[in-house]
Amino acid sequence: MRIALLLLLLQTTLAVNGCSTAAEQSILSQFFAASRLRDTTALKNIATVVFEPATQGIVTSFEITNIEPHRNGGELVSEVVSISSPVKLPSGRTAQKDLLITMQRTTGQWIVTAIADAPPRPGSPSTPRP
Numbered sequence: 001m002r003i004a005l006l007l008l009l010l011q012t013t014l015a016v017n018g019c020s021t022a023a024e025q026s027i028l029s030q031f032f033a034a035s036r037l038r039d040t041t042a043l044k045n046i047a048t049v050v051f052e053p054a055t056q057g058i059v060t061s062f063e064i065t066n067i068e069p070h071r072n073g074g075e076l077v078s079e080v081v082s083i084s085s086p087v088k089l090p091s092g093r094t095a096q097k098d099l100l101i102t103m104q105r106t107t108g109q110w111i112v113t114a115i116a117d118a119p120p121r122p123g124s125p126s127t128p129r130p
Helices: 002-037 040-046
Strands: 063-072 075-088 094-106 109-117
Touching: 002 040, 002 063, 002 075, 002 094, 002 109, 040 109
Parallel strands: none
Antiparallel strands: 063 075, 075 094, 094 109
16 A cells, blocks of 8 residues: 555656646747747747857757746746757857756746856866866
8 A cells, every 4th residue: 555655656746747847848949949040029928038049059959957946935936947958059069058047937927037057067077177
């Protein structure tokens, strides 16, 4: 009986986690597609920022690595979504980048409000060594 309860809890947790990334995946896919095309008309409906292809590069695929929810009185008001992505840089070369994307809920929908490079992970090649 105890094992069945644990399995049910695990299935529920996996289902909730699986569903929670679907909305972020969809919005971020739209965001990067509109940014890539500099489609400001589409961007104004889903973002207050743009991932500028001429200076920041082009994202064509990404993997969500973490979602950090921020609540106000129990209500989910924003999230910081961590992604890992190959980014085609303006120089023409491709670099693997980790990005932090802030999403906020406004009038019932999520919009992208900030995007930044994630800080280097400890022990990563870009971390200076003493």
